[in-house]
Amino acid sequence: MKILLAHNFYGSAAPSGENQVFELERAMLARAGHDVRTYVRHSDEIRGAGGFGLVKGAVLTPWNPATARGVHRALAHFAADVVHVHNTFPLISPAIFSAVGTGAARVLTLHNYRLFCSSAIPLRDHRTCTECLDGRSVMPAVRHACYRGSRLATLPLALSVALHRALRTWERHVDAFITLTGFQRDLMIRAGLPAERVWVKPNFYPGAPVSTPWSQRRDCVVFAGRLSEEKGVALLIDAWGRWGAAAPELRIVGDGPLRKALEARASTGAGRITFLGQVPASASEEEIATAKLLVLPSICFEGFPMVLREAFAFGTPAAVSDLGPLPRIVQHGRTGLVFRSGDPAALLAAVRAAWEQDDLGRMSDLARREFEEKYAEAANHQQLVAIYERAMALQKDRLRS
Structure with a gap:
């Protein structure tokens, strides 16, 4: 072809x-x-x-x-x-x-959702917003200045959406x-x-990724992604602060506009949180492959996060919010955990229960099997x-x- x-x-x-x-x-x-x-x-x-x-x-x-x-x-x-x-x-x-x-x-x-959503991510004022998609109109995007908080910057994108609807x-x-x-x-x-x-x-x-044996993994949890509002990392840090000294190490991979604010937030809590910054893709994958859990606490609709296909490939269970496609990708209690979006207490309850019951090893095997069937x-x-x-x-x- x-x-x-x-x-x-x-x-x-x-x-x-x-x-x-x-x-x-x-x-x-x-x-x-x-x-x-x-x-x-x-x-x-x-x-x-x-x-x-x-x-x-x-x-x-x-x-x-x-x-x-x-x-x-x-x-x-x-x-x-x-x-x-x-x-x-x-x-x-x-x-x-x-x-x-x-x-x-x-x-x-x-x-993403840019065909009908000027910001590409259906998120406004810390919550999901599908006004333009549901109403088949670009006026909400212009009114709310959805792209970079600017009506002027939003106009070309809104015009594109409206033009290609009309054509x-x-x-x-x-x-x-x-x-x-x-x-x-x-x-x-x-x-x-x-x-x-x-x-x-x-x-x-791609290829044939190798899954790290469960006995050789570190007692840590990892987040990998952009440190921006829609990823919900602030909620994750709040949950770790509530868990306190008994929490496993949380390793945060990535950079973004909220990094300094998130580091300051983490410094006031008792949980062990390490910010690794932006690292090469191979190093990020190594973090996921050797962790016992990946957490994705998104507060917006995702597409199909690349970190999730990496988690499946390496047999790493994932804990995700119950928003958009995530609970369809990760099956609660089977290949990972699903918790209520925007709720650090719900995140903490789900992760701590699985961690303390030592149930993640079983989920690891099922996640790897899912990869071989769907994502290879x-x-x-x-x-x-x-x-x-x-x-x-x-x-x-x-x-x-």
Whole structure:
């Protein structure tokens, strides 16, 4: 199969799971023998240009004519069967889909909710918010200044959402949408996507990862991710403070805008908390692989967190909040724990009970088994090719009609 993969890389200063998924899928498809080419842009192109770069990014977010020309030229030299797009924001723009025309099947992976949510993360004032998705309107986003707390910054994104609703881009120019979970699929269909073209394919872990034997693991719990509001790390620190001196070490991997505030918060509690900062991906994976529990206390809807596919790959149980797709990914009492979102007492009760009852070793074995069945590379490749084939069949039906 001949496949053109398209992606707008986020800024190099901030690690991105979307960037990682793009690279992993590109390598997976190449290993499987497909002819893979790429069309990419980088947000660094505008971040280094100061105010002019910000204006350029805003103007091009709804529609970038240069993308249309570039993709058209690329396809003139590479007759792709499938054009698979990951992220269009801000420099590729949805113009790529009409540029492809009917010459190839068009597939879009939804790593977040940006198709209908200007902030991409349905979170406002410390709570989930789906006003724009449920009402199929961008006015709440503009009114609440949902992108970076600025109405001016929100306008280009809101315009893009409204424009492509009006043009019916998603109905007319995309043959298959890939969501990361069934929860996300349901929400995006409710927001307006055609149900018969929305498929679920989770993230995967490549190769054959080795699970650390339970007896060789450290008596610690790990959080790995961006230290920002939506990740709920403040709640985790509060729970550890309540647990006190009997708590196992909590190791926090990652960086972000709340790091200093979180370190100050942790310093007032009795629990052992270590901030490791931003570390290489291999070191982060080592932390997860050798811990006895991963905690993900998100207070917003996630896609499919990369740290969860790592936890499954290494047989590390995960404790997650009961929000969005997380309780569908992690089965309470089987592959991990589920606790009430936004409640440090509920988090503490769930984790402490499993820790003191020494029940996590059993969950470790089940998590690894789940990985082999759902999140290994071979299974993921089969799922992705099946979606491509459905998209190609739909494209051919459209040409005949």
